[in-house]
Amino acid sequence: MPGQQISQPNPPPDPSHLPDSVLDYGVQIRTAAVLHESELLALKKFRRAANYIAAAMIFLKDNVLLDRALTFDDIKPRLLGHWGTCPGLVLVYAHLNRIIRKTDLDSLLVVGPGHGAPAILSCLWLEDSLAPFWQSYTRDRAGLTHLVTKFSAPGGFPSHINAETPGSIHEGGELGYALSVSFGAVMDNPHLVVTCVVGDGEAETGPTAAAWHGFKYIDPAESGAVLPIVHVNGFKISERTIYGCMDDKELIALFSGYGYQVRIVKDLENIDQDLAASMEWALDEISRIQRAARSGQAIVKPRWPVLILRTPKGWSGPKKMHGEFIEGSFHSHQVPLPEAKSSEEELQELQNWLSSYRPNELFEVGGIGVVEGAPVEEVLAIVPKNNEKKLGMRREAYKAFQPLDVPEWKELGIEKGTQASCMKVVGSLLQEVIKRNPHTFRIFSPDELVSNKLDAVLDNTGRNFQWDVASRAQGGRIIEILSEHTCQGMLQGYTLTGRTALFPSYEAFLGIVHTMMVQYSKFTKMAHETDWRHDVGSVNYLETSTWARQEHNGFSHQNPSFIGAVLNLKPALARVYLPPDANCFLSTVSHCLRAKNYVNLMVGSKQPSPVWLSPDEADRHCIAGASIWKFASVDEGVDPDVVLVGIGVEVTFEVIAAAALLRKLVPALRVRVVNVTDLMILGPHGSHPHALSDEDFDTLFTKDRHVIINYHGYPIEVKGLLFGRPGIGRVIIEGYIEEGTTTSPFDMMLCNHTSRYDVAAAAVRAGALFNAHVSTDAHESASFIEHVASKDKEYILQEGKDPEGTFDTPKFE
Known part of the structure; x- marks a missing residue:
């Protein structure tokens, strides 16, 4: 399994050529008899239970186990939620549970379709990962009633995955970032596999397109792995998706070009066997790549696995209503039966839909020694027995902070009355930070490190670009990719799993990640308001090449607007510093790298400028503000x-x-x-x-x-x-x-x-x-x-x- 080391890895195939059959059909594997009959039954029952709960969460304010026929009074006054993506997310979650229980895999789940909260919350309740964090969500009738009736209602979970959702490190409110967050999370976490579900709507975004290159910055000797699962269900809110209009050969060609091994999962009649076999194959490939790297015989340009999961949108929901297809169309994207509170026809269809899951077979009805409303034993047969292995209980997601050992900055101070580049001096400080924190600090930079005169760090480390012959397998702390979105996503994943990072950039182009930064700050705000999420390192932006010294690149490079973006954040989270000289900058960077839970923005110049204050004077000045x-x-x-x-x-x-x-x-x-x-x-x-x-x-x-x-x-x-x-x-x-x-x-x-x-x-x-x-x-x-x-x-x-x-x-x- 991933993380395991052996002395002699299996000889890898030549990755530079793929046979025509692979390009045409993807990786072909045997799917028969991967699952034992008991596993298959448990998977199907878990999926039925989770899909039932997810659908009930969208509609019901009472009668959560269908003890009687539904009435209009049982339906919520506002129907909120997104059903269409839920069955696919439940399918992935169920299979991750099964393989974690079987192999003891260490995994996080990052969900791109954030509106699939009903699916994730239903699975968390089934595996009993809600109650340890939220006492009212016990795994019984009372807890289930609270989950279903309070969803998207005051006092309950919102319609979206957020920081209140156990196990989450990504909100998904703005599409495009799940994949880069996943790659950041596995960096310096060699034991971890992050399974990342990318919706085919999200796959249309520019940030996702760039993030597919993220594995090229993952050294399998020092880091974990990402298993991307592209969920192709064909539709967005009201339109076909691009991926949904591509056939298998086109998708295989696309992802083979990125450098992946592709496996198409689409056998709806035997979907559990198909997905189980595909996940085992993918994890075996990950293990093979890691074993080779960790035994000193790294594979050059290894082809990491990717799964393309084809299922109908809104699978297992209503098939048709009012002459319109629902399952397999955009009509299932949000609420498939929007008039269920006022239309007898839609109410009856909802009754038929929920009844089709046969909840009486899935939840205990009571009796001696039985907890009423709890999932039956067969539903729980695939849930990991070790609580810490459960997807909702992973410490990496809520309790993993490792403070940095930051050097005493005054030892690097500059003599008052001289001139110095703030960035050159800061580069020397960062060099020492890297030396002291070889596995808990990284710099994510959009190809501007040297231009911004921070290149002193390269005296002690290198770039971590695995496809470059000079950089691969060198343990570099610098991630340089000319995509601000990818840098931001990786930084978020790295930070939320307990480490600390720095994002230096030209001032004019930090605005590219403005909305990503805001989404992140919303996540951290909600995390602050829970009592179970622990501290994380601050997100640190170092803004240089400013308008005041961008006279050579012209008007297009003159834009300090990111300051305003940070000022608009919740005051408890936002910090903006404009240190006036090199010593003040040393003090500020040192403080920000130690700080927790903030969004820190530091603005300064890379050009030589006067050192107005001695180190001691700078220290007092920065303390005072x-x-x-x-x-x-x-x-x-x-x-x-x-x-x-x-x-x-x-x-x-x-x-x-x-x-x-x-x-x-x-x-x-x-x-x-x-x-x-x-x-x-x-x-x-x-x-x-x-x-x-x-x-x-x-x-x-x-x-x-x-x-x-x-x-x-x-x-x-x-x-x-x-x-x-x-x-x-x-x-x-x-x-x-x-x-x-x-x-x-x-x-x-x-x-x-x-x-x-x-x-x-x-x-x-x-x-x-x-x-x-x-x-x-x-x-x-x-x-x-x-x-x-x-x-x-x-x-x-x-x-x-x-x-x-x-x-x-x-x-x-």
């Missing part, structure tokens, strides 16, 4: 006329440059400079765990002076954070305003009104309201500053570069 930078302030910031605020590396540089410029041009102006590294402190007290109290806010920003904020992202984000603070009318915010092109770095500042000249001119006008010595010359001073800005603009347009000395570290005399 913001502080007054006395070295750039007049009289260390005491009694200011105006407050200048930088949030972000490059825009903070412009604030410091503005302060230095004002020191020369308007020496009477009293300036306080503040840097904010933790964006969340700005919100009103109570709006976020990090939000400053009103007293602390006023201490930093004064009660009545104008505050000029130079912000890395869109100004509306800071406006939204500050809403609710008293006196926000005195705050002026500049940031990225969708202006840019292929130009110079400083011209990007000028285009977006975040340059030192914009800050300085605004400071003179605002400070003049409080300082008579400034007000007499304010208009003249501000006009001169704007004139200098226009001259720099002319120079840039004429010479094609910034004026000399533009980015020299400002000096304060």
Whole structure:
């Protein structure tokens, strides 16, 4: 079985050529007599019981075991749920149970069709994996009644698999991600096989199409395996699926091209024998590949198995109604009998449908020594005896967190007053993290690691691309694939099964996974609200190659919108950091890698920039989230006329440059400079765990002076954070305003009104309201500053570069 090692693996066939018969018909195996008669009977009874419960969950609010004929009063007022995918999911679940019980397989089940919750919940109840987590779902009549009547109703399970579902590590609310999540889950889990059901609707998504390559990043010596099962039932909500319109030969050619061995499972008359034989074959192939790799004789480009399961949509449900086919059509996708509460005809059809499962044969009716409503013994004959092996009880899904050993970052600190690339310095920290955590930390990067100057990690590890001769079987900690969706999915699977990961990316393209990140945060929110799911590592995004230094790639690469996406999350889960220099970045990354349960976004520059703070100063600054930078302030910031605020590396540089410029041009102006590294402190007290109290806010920003904020992202984000603070009318915010092109770095500042000249001119006008010595010359001073800005603009347009000395570290005399 997977995970087992032998000294001499069976000699593998040449994987580079497949015979024509395989390409035409897929892998052919014997299916007769794989199952003993008792196993076959148990499988069929388990499936009948689970399908009955799943259908009942959609419709019934009473009479859950059909003790009498159904009436309209037995039907729920709102019929919610998706029936069409349920019979296929039940079929897979039943066979996984059977093979786990037979072989002691360690497996998780990831379900792409998340709306198939009735199928999964019914199986969890049958195997008694609900009650250990949710006490009211006991395996008896009372528990079954609660499961059926409260499904998709207040106080019960929602219509969708989510974090409240035992055994789940994937919600499936947004289609496309089940496969990549599965590959992430098996990384560094050599004992584990994740069975992943991919619906043929989900298979149409771009993320799934890219994720089929995921096995090419799985080293069978160090990681487990994914067994994909493509459930082809032919229909989506109201249309045929692409896969449903492909014949076997086309599907075999497609998946053979991806690099898989394909087995078609479609013998409806003998579906249990067919699927049982196919799963045993697939697991034997997985074991063969792993044994070879773990004995030092790895197969080059092994062909992992994939099963194509063809069953009718809504199988075993109503066949026809009102002249329309239901089973085998899109009409079975959601609620096959939507008028069952008001139509006698549909109510009778529901009665016939539920009765066809013969529930009286599946559930105990009571008696001495018998638990009423419990599944009969034959239904349970395929359920694993070891509770920890049950799909709903796997510790990997809810209790597997392994904290990282993160080094003391100050030992890597940079001398104050020098220049350093934040990313290069962070790369050195990550190199040490990898060294200390060789099996619990990975970096998922969309082919931008070196470009983002994090390549120091490659001194200690490599890329884990098994189809590259230089990378395979080297234990690399870096997954680079030019698909942000696949990186995000793998990161989710890796994190939710107890490990920690980092996702570095160009700033402009993190938005590609915006909705994936939101779906993940919804999962973790619900996980927080359970009392049985334990901590997981934080999801850590490192956003660099920012708009402020993407002047060379142009307007298409200038987009800081992912910040806003994280700001919209539940405050208890979201963190956004904009460290201003290398030492602050070291402190922030170190903190985020230790943190649990959050979505952390760190935004910074890969280009060399001044190191404003010593390691000790950076430590205190990051703990506080913001502080007054006395070295750039007049009289260390005491009694200011105006407050200048930088949030972000490059825009903070412009604030410091503005302060230095004002020191020369308007020496009477009293300036306080503040840097904010933790964006969340700005919100009103109570709006976020990090939000400053009103007293602390006023201490930093004064009660009545104008505050000029130079912000890395869109100004509306800071406006939204500050809403609710008293006196926000005195705050002026500049940031990225969708202006840019292929130009110079400083011209990007000028285009977006975040340059030192914009800050300085605004400071003179605002400070003049409080300082008579400034007000007499304010208009003249501000006009001169704007004139200098226009001259720099002319120079840039004429010479094609910034004026000399533009980015020299400002000096304060």
